[in-house]
Each structure stands twice: as structure tokens, then as C-alpha cells.
Amino acid sequence: MRGAKSAKWVVGAVVVALAATACGGGDGDSKDKGSADGGVFRLGSTEPDTIDPGRAHESTGVLLANALFTGLYGNTPDGLAEPALAESATSDEGCTSWTFKIKPDTKFSNGEVVDAESFARGWARAAHKAAASDVAYHFAGIKGYAELQDGSAKTFSGVTTPDPTTIKVDLSKADCEFVLKTAHNAYSPVPKVAKVGEEDKAFGEAPIGNGPFKMDGTWEHNKSINLVRNDTYGLEKASLGKVQVTLLNDKTAQQLEYDGFQAGTFDYAHIPTPMLKTAEAKYKPQNKWFAKDTNGMNFVLPIGDNGPTNNKDARLAISYAIDRQAIAKGVFQGFQTPSTTIVPPSFPKAYQKDLCVSCVKQDVAKAKEHAEKGGLKPGTEIKFSFNTGAGHEEWVQAIAKQLEDVLGVKVKLDGKDFPGMLKEQQGGGATGIYRFAWGADYPTPENFLFPLLHSTSMSKDAEGNVTGDNRVRYNNPEFDKLIDTARGTKDEAARLAMYKQAEKMAMDDMALIPTFNRSQFRLMATDKFNGLDDINFNEDPILEKISLKK
Amino acid sequence: MGRYVARRLGQMVIVLIGATMVLFACLFVLPGDPVGSIAGSDKARDPAVVAELKARYGLDKSLPEQYVNYVAKVATGDLGEDFVQRREVSEILGPKLQNTAKLALLAIVLVTVFGMGVGIIAALYRYSILDMATTFFTTMAVGFPTFVIGMLLMKYFAVELQWFPQLGGDKLEGMVLPAVTLAITDIAFVARLTRGTMLEVLRADYVKTAVAKGLPRRRVLFKHVLRNSSIPVVTYLGISFGGLLGGALITEAIFNWDGVGLALVQAIQQQNNPIVIGVVTYSVAIFVVLSLIVDLLYAALDPRIRLS
Numbered sequence: 001m002r003g004a005k006s007a008k009w010v011v012g013a014v015v016v017a018l019a020a021t022a023c024g025g026g027d028g029d030s031k032d033k034g035s036a037d038g039g040v041f042r043l044g045s046t047e048p049d050t051i052d053p054g055r056a057h058e059s060t061g062v063l064l065a066n067a068l069f070t071g072l073y074g075n076t077p078d079g080l081a082e083p084a085l086a087e088s089a090t091s092d093e094g095c096t097s098w099t100f101k102i103k104p105d106t107k108f109s110n111g112e113v114v115d116a117e118s119f120a121r122g123w124a125r126a127a128h129k130a131a132a133s134d135v136a137y138h139f140a141g142i143k144g145y146a147e148l149q150d151g152s153a154k155t156f157s158g159v160t161t162p163d164p165t166t167i168k169v170d171l172s173k174a175d176c177e178f179v180l181k182t183a184h185n186a187y188s189p190v191p192k193v194a195k196v197g198e199e200d201k202a203f204g205e206a207p208i209g210n211g212p213f214k215m216d217g218t219w220e221h222n223k224s225i226n227l228v229r230n231d232t233y234g235l236e237k238a239s240l241g242k243v244q245v246t247l248l249n250d251k252t253a254q255q256l257e258y259d260g261f262q263a264g265t266f267d268y269a270h271i272p273t274p275m276l277k278t279a280e281a282k283y284k285p286q287n288k289w290f291a292k293d294t295n296g297m298n299f300v301l302p303i304g305d306n307g308p309t310n311n312k313d314a315r316l317a318i319s320y321a322i323d324r325q326a327i328a329k330g331v332f333q334g335f336q337t338p339s340t341t342i343v344p345p346s347f348p349k350a351y352q353k354d355l356c357v358s359c360v361k362q363d364v365a366k367a368k369e370h371a372e373k374g375g376l377k378p379g380t381e382i383k384f385s386f387n388t389g390a391g392h393e394e395w396v397q398a399i400a401k402q403l404e405d406v407l408g409v410k411v412k413l414d415g416k417d418f419p420g421m422l423k424e425q426q427g428g429g430a431t432g433i434y435r436f437a438w439g440a441d442y443p444t445p446e447n448f449l450f451p452l453l454h455s456t457s458m459s460k461d462a463e464g465n466v467t468g469d470n471r472v473r474y475n476n477p478e479f480d481k482l483i484d485t486a487r488g489t490k491d492e493a494a495r496l497a498m499y500k501q502a503e504k505m506a507m508d509d510m511a512l513i514p515t516f517n518r519s520q521f522r523l524m525a526t527d528k529f530n531g532l533d534d535i536n537f538n539e540d541p542i543l544e545k546i547s548l549k550k
Numbered sequence: 551m552g553r554y555v556a557r558r559l560g561q562m563v564i565v566l567i568g569a570t571m572v573l574f575a576c577l578f579v580l581p582g583d584p585v586g587s588i589a590g591s592d593k594a595r596d597p598a599v600v601a602e603l604k605a606r607y608g609l610d611k612s613l614p615e616q617y618v619n620y621v622a623k624v625a626t627g628d629l630g631e632d633f634v635q636r637r638e639v640s641e642i643l644g645p646k647l648q649n650t651a652k653l654a655l656l657a658i659v660l661v662t663v664f665g666m667g668v669g670i671i672a673a674l675y676r677y678s679i680l681d682m683a684t685t686f687f688t689t690m691a692v693g694f695p696t697f698v699i700g701m702l703l704m705k706y707f708a709v710e711l712q713w714f715p716q717l718g719g720d721k722l723e724g725m726v727l728p729a730v731t732l733a734i735t736d737i738a739f740v741a742r743l744t745r746g747t748m749l750e751v752l753r754a755d756y757v758k759t760a761v762a763k764g765l766p767r768r769r770v771l772f773k774h775v776l777r778n779s780s781i782p783v784v785t786y787l788g789i790s791f792g793g794l795l796g797g798a799l800i801t802e803a804i805f806n807w808d809g810v811g812l813a814l815v816q817a818i819q820q821q822n823n824p825i826v827i828g829v830v831t832y833s834v835a836i837f838v839v840l841s842l843i844v845d846l847l848y849a850a851l852d853p854r855i856r857l858s
Contacts, residue, residue, distance in 0.1 A: 047816070132603065199636070221642065222808050222813070249802075249806050249812055249815065249816065250819070251803060251815065252803055256716070256717065259705075259708070259716055260716050260717065263709045263712055263715075265716050
């Protein structure tokens with residue numbers, strides 16, 4: 001999951017409502033005035049974990065990796081795949097073999113030509129054990145992945161390069177949406193200086209890429225990362241001369257960004273949750289306020305194989321007992337909307353509004369009825385775990401209170417640090433419910449359904465410890481079959497129909513309990529720059545489209 | 551005197567060993583998994599990768615073994631490699647130490663000049679409006695938490711008036727707000743301390759004698775009063791400087807000052823233990839050295855104090 005530190009996301013993010021106001025910000029006058037070449041775009045962000053394209057996974061790292069590297073495909077801001085260096089992508093009838101043709105003669109910023117080999121190198125490098133990459137699993141479908149992960153191979157047996165502009169990919173299982181995955185930063189090409197199969201610190205500190213921007217110096221840890229326009233960029237060149245990313249202390253980053261925007265230090269800022277109302281009142285009239293519903297979804301994650309939530313009725317009881325409207329209005333002050341699905345509304349072709357019947361409205365009678373059937377007796381203890389310090393306390397407490405009031409159960413709140421919570425969630429003894437959020441890495445419903453609910457996204461060891469993202473331990477062979485068939489179905493309409501059916505199946509089993517849809521809010525210096533009328537699929541400013549106003 | 555210094559340095563080693571040992575034990579019984587933060591927290595890890603990372607950082611060994619390995623390395627000046635950037639701890643902390651030192655130095659200059667200055671004036675004009683105003687403001691300043699002071703300064707002087715940059719930076723103007731934030735409480739303390747000890751000394755017989763002998767007022771003040779009343783102040787300044795050099799967690803976090811304080815805050819959050827231990831080892835060392843310097847200064851200020 002991109003932005004894996006989803007805690008940070010959600011806080012940062014506070015999810016919004018008002019679909020109607022989405023895209024409030026500033027394209028109004030941007031087209032009237034012309035653009036000037038050059039200019040410095042300044043933003044504040046937290047210190048990234050890594051900016052290596054093969055490893056970047058949290059928001060700052062992804063922002064930078066995508067500015068520095070361009071792969072086969074990209075995503076449009078509204079979540080459609082869009083070719084970048086790929087000239088064509090074709091698959092065989094069964095979707096197990098893909099062939100990409102790439103644009104010839106584009107270059108890395110060191111002058112080296114980007115050829116098929118550079119892609120094969122980049123992919124193998126990211127998937128190799130030595131990279132210890134958090135996002136290596138995006139390659140899991142390619143033949144030879146296991147050998148790279150255990151370090152016994154240095155190349156993908158499934159990736160061949162018959163000529164400098166052709167990449168052939170053999171998959172171990174049919175995947176008609178493989179092309180979408182290539183938009184992920186891990187699928188970037190890398191030049192020859194990047195090391196495959198060994199640790200590569202130097203490259204990670206100042207990656208040499210083929211993107212619209214290149215590094216200006218090296219990464220000054222906790223201080224700044226500066227980019228300059230890459231004048232040898234193979235696609236449409238950027239207009240901005242420089243991008244300055246000031247690295248901020250992550251505990252106060254949002255406040256610093258917000259203050260910095262007000263003080264004129266930054267041209268773009270996230271907004272601390274408590275300041276949303278003030279910021280909206282102040283900056284919306286100035287056309288500097290931006291709001292957009294994004295694909296992030298928040299859930300209550302019920303452990304499905306153990307403890308009080310091991311049956312559908314208990315989970316339904318919990319879902320019916322939650323008053324999502326009250327929390328959206330009260331705790332989130334209207335900046336977040338209740339959710340009724342697993343797949344987000346930002347995937348309009350797959351979205352099935354109100355699919356989760358128990359999510360639509362709190363229903364005390366039904367909640368009690370299901371609780372009785374599901375063995376949630378008054379006094380039953382349910383553990384509710386969440387990560388502390390990330391702004392979840394209030395809504396978690398609100399839900400706990402509602403469950404206690406409606407069902408008479410005893411909710412034991414268990415706050416932990418993020419790694420601690422995840423570790424416990426994966427442990428064999430996990431019970432009860434967890435705070436959970438998920439955002440898409442590529443624009444397909446499969447990116448929610450497969451990792452979160454497919455049985456192969458989970459492997460259990462003898463002690464019941466789980467690896468993989470199917471943390472609810474959902475195991476429904478029919479669901480699996482539907483997803484597998486859908487992935488191997490070439491026709492998009494038929495594929496989507498299957499995903500919808502699979503989502504309904506999981507919802508009927510109440511495998512996950514939807515809570516809120518996420519929206520994003522930003523402040524943007526639309527008085528100084530054009531191109532600040534949207535954020536991209538990764539919720540970042542679209543650096544290559546920004547230009548200085550004349 | 552030579553023997554005294556040698557003995558104190560010997561003590562320093564013992565204090566360092568004790569402090570790092572306690573810290574080591576604390577860090578490793580904390581919940582959570584440092585390897586989780588190396589490998590990224592959100593994704594299920596391949597157990598083989600986790601095992602390899604543990605072996606690489608020696609985390610698979612027992613705690614005492616890890617400690618012994620650590621001390622052996624530190625003795626050669628090697629603080630090890632951090633978990634997040636996988637760089638040398640000394641290489642990471644080096645520039646941060648410089649940043650913190652710059653801030654600490656400016657702050658301690660402010661504290662010395664303004665704290666002692668205000669204290670001296672208040673003592674000389676005792677019970678005047680000036681004195682009472684000093685008492686009032688120093689009481690206020692001591693009562694305000696640092697983070698409130700920092701946030702108020704930032705809000706008014708950086709965000710609204712825009713007199714100073716909101717985020718530090720390398721120039722002097724960027725250092726003003728964080729240094730003032732650090733200094734305010736200490737200025738108040740030093741002012742009160744100076745005032746109190748000055749008043750005491752002013753009442754002493756030898757001062758009366760000096761005045762009666764007809765020595766010029768200025769000479770009495772500097773030669774007799776100030777010198778004798780500065781011992782507790784010097785002690786306080788020494789300790790305070792030591793604390794500042796160890797990194798000001800809150801102030802550095804508020805102003806995003808890239809010093810050891812901020813590094814420590816972040817390292818604790820990330821369970822980046824080598825950095826935490828590195829910062830603490832260094833702070834303890836500074837503290838011990840400074841208290842030695844303060845003790846040596848005593849002897850210089852008051853020849854009756856013998857060091858042996």
C-alpha cells in the first residue's frame with residue numbers, strides 16, 4: 001500500500017465529505033494569465049523513508065521517486081492508466097504474457113539511453129532480497145519473483161528483452177490488469193550505475209533517473225531535497241525550474257506546513273485537522289483552498305478467525321451499532337463522509353453505493369438482534385486496537401462508546417505505536433477489532449479486493465501468525481475464484497462485473513466494516529503558479545504541470 | 551590539580567558506562583520491533599529478510615552481548631550504523647551537533663548577558679520599579695512552558711509579522727527565534743539568581759569595609775561583589791549550557807531545527823536505537839566535561855576553594 005504509514009495519511013488527510021465541493025481550488029483564473037519558464041516551487045514534507053524508486057512507499061518518497069523517474073505507465077489524477085514511456089502494451093489471450101514497446105532514445109539524466117534493459121534491471125533490483133523493499137510484492141505475479149526474493153537469482157526469469165525497445169513479461173498467473181501495476185514507482189527503469197543484488201546506498205541518496213526532474217545535489221537528511229528541471233527529459237518537459245522540498249519534523253510537519261504557507265515559506269501545504277474550518281474560511285474566498293475525494297478508505301477491521309468477531313452476525317451487529325453520520329458530523333466536523341463500500345467512490349465504474357446495508361444508518365434494533373445471534377452478549381469484551389498519536393483517538397473512542405451503549409458489550413481500547421499494532425494484528429492470538437485504512441496503488445478495484453480479502457494474500461504459520469495484507473483472515477473459495485477469474489478476463493466490462501460480485505460477496509459476509517471515505521485538503525499558491533488545480537493519483541501536487549504565472 | 555582532573559575524567563568513564571547501560575536496557579525492552587522500522591512497518595516481511603537484518607545489526611544476540619559489542623565499538627570511536635538511513639551514526643550526528651552547538655551558544659550568550667545584566671541592575675536598584683518589574687516578568691517567564699513560548703514567538707514574529715523566517719535556516723536571523731525560546735526561561739532564572747546572590751554579598755562585612763575604606767563604587771562592584779556572587783550563577787550557566795548542547799527537544803521540534811534534539815525525537819519514534827544511544831552518550835559526555843570545567847572555574851573565582 002502506498003503511503004503505508006496510513007496513520008499519517010488519515011490524519012493528514014482527514015477525510016471529507018462534500019463531494020460537491022470537490023475541486024474547489026483554483027483553476028478559475030489560471031488560464032487567463034500566461035506562464036513563465038522557470039520558478040521555484042517550495043513545499044514542506046516529512047523526511048522520507050527512502051526515495052529509491054524500487055523502495056519508496058510513503059508519501060514523500062513516492063512524490064520524489066515519481067518526480068525523478070518515469071516508467072511505462074502513469075495514472076491520471078482521476079485514476080485512469082495513461083502511457084508514459086510505453087508505446088504499446090499487448091497481452092496474449094490468456095493474459096499471462098505481456099509485451100511492451102517503449103519509446104526509443106529517451107535518456108537518463110546522466111546521458112545513458114533508457115532501453116528495455118534498464119527496465120529489466122530496475123524491476124529485478126527492486127524485487128531482489130538485498131533491496132529489502134516494502135513494495136517488492138508488486139512484482140509477485142512475474143515469473144522468477146521467488147528466486148529474486150530469496151536471493152538465488154539476479155534477474156527475473158519472466159522478463160526478457162528481445163530488442164532494446166521491447167520488454168516481454170511472463171506472469172505466473174493470468175492478470176489482465178498487469179499494465180496498471182507498471183504505473184507504480186517500483187516499476188521504474190534504472191541506469192547501469194544502480195546496483196542489482198546488493199545494497200545500494202549511494203544511488204538511494206541521489207538517484208539518477210529519467211523523470212521530469214533530477215536531483216540538485218544529494219539528499220540532505222532532515223533538511224531538504226532539491227530538484228531541478230531535467231532538460232533532457234524524454235516526454236513533455238517541465239516548466240518549473242526548481243522544486244525545493246524542505247524536510248520537516250514529522251510530529252509538527254502539518255502545523256509547520258500550514259504556518260509556512262501563511263508566512264510565504266511554502267507554495268503548497270497540508271492542513272492540520274483542527275485548522276480545516278479556519279483554513280477553509282480564510283483561503284476558499286482567495287481561491288487557494290483545494291478539496292478532493294480520494295481513493296483512501298477507512299475500515300474497522302474485524303479479526304475473522306478468532307475471538308468475538310469470528311462470525312458474520314457479530315460483525316453485522318458492530319456495523320449496525322456504529323452511527324457513522326454522527327461521527328462524521330461531530331468528530332470530523334463534516335470533513336469526512338460515511339462509507340458504505342469496500343471499493344472507493346473514486347472508482348466510478350465499480351462503485352456500488354450503499355452496498356453495505358448495515359453501514360447506511362445506525363439501527364439499534366438490528367444491531368441487538370444480530371448481537372444475540374452472533375454471541376455478543378452484554379458484558380462480552382471486545383478489544384479495539386489502534387495506533388496512537390496519529391489523530392485516531394477521538395473517533396475510535398466514539399465508536400467504542402456507541403458499541404457499549406447499543407450492544408452493552410465492554411470495549412477495551414488498546415492504543416499502541418504503529419509497528420506495535422501491526423505486529424499484534426499479524427499475531428496468531430489477535431482478536432477483536434482494529435483501526436484500518438487502505439489506499440490504492442493502481443486504479444482498479446482489484447487493488448482493494450485482492451490484497452485485503454483474497455486467501456493468497458495471507459499465509460498462516462503454525463502459531464497462526466499471518467503474513468500478507470488479508471489481516472481479517474477472510475477465506476472464501478468462491479470469492480477467490482471470482483477474483484482469479486476476473487484477473488484473467490480480458491474484457492473490462494465483464495471483469496468489473498466480477499469484481500462487483502466479489503465485493504458484494506465479501507460485504508454479505510461482512511468481512512470488513514467500512515467506516516469513512518477519505519478526502520484530501522490542500523492550500524495552494526494559485527496566485528503565483530498555474531497548474532495547481534488538481535492533485536495526482538498519489539495525492540501530490542502535479543509538479544510537471546505546474547508553471548510560474550507571468 | 552592534575553590528579554584531580556584525571557580522577558574526574560576517570561569518573562566520567564564510569565558515568566558514561568552506567569548511563570549507556572541503563573539506556574540500552576530501556577531501549578531494548580520497549581515494545582515494538584526495531585527491525586520493523588528498518589524493513590518498513592506496514593508490510594509483511596519475508597522472515598529470511600528479517601533474520602538477515604537482525605544478524606546485520608547484531609539484534610539476534612542477547613542484550614548483554616549486544617552491549618559489550620557496542621561498548622567495544624564505541625571505544626574505537628565507532629558509534630555504529632543507524633537503522634533508517636543505514637549510515638554511520640557519527641556521520642549523521644556530526645552536522646547536527648554543529649547546528650545544536652550554534653543554537654546553544656547563541657542562547658547561552660543571551661542568557662549570560664541579559665540574565666546577569668538584569669539581575670545586577672535589579673539588585674543595585676532594589677525595591678525600585680525596575681526591580682519589581684524584573685521580579686514580575688521573571689516569575690511569568692519561569693511559569694511559561696517552553697513550547698508555549700516557542701509557538702507564540704513563531705506565530706507573531708514569523709507567521710504574522712514575518713520579521714524572522716519561520717523555519718530556522720543557516721543565517722543568524724533564522725536562529726533568533728529558537729535561541730530566544732531556549733533562553734527566556736534561563737534568563738529569568740539567572741536574573742533572579744544573580745539578584746539574590748548580589749544582595750547577599752552587598753550586605754557582607756567585607757563589602758561594607760571596602761566601601762568604608764573609600765574604594766570607588768565601580769571597583770567594589772566588580773572586584774568584590776560581582777566576582778563573589780557569580781559562583782552559583784556560573785554553576786547554573788554551566789549546567790544549562792550542558793543541557794542546551796544535549797539538544798533542546800521541544801524547541802528544535804517546533805522550529806524544525808536540524809539538531810541533535812530533533813534527531814533524538816525522530817529516532818525515538820522510529821525506534822532507531824543507534825541514534826538514540828549516540829545522542830545520549832554524547833550528551834552525558836558533554837555534561838560531565840562541563841561540570842568539570844565549572845568546578846575548575848570555582849577555584850579560579852574563589853581561591854579559598856581547593857581542588858584535590
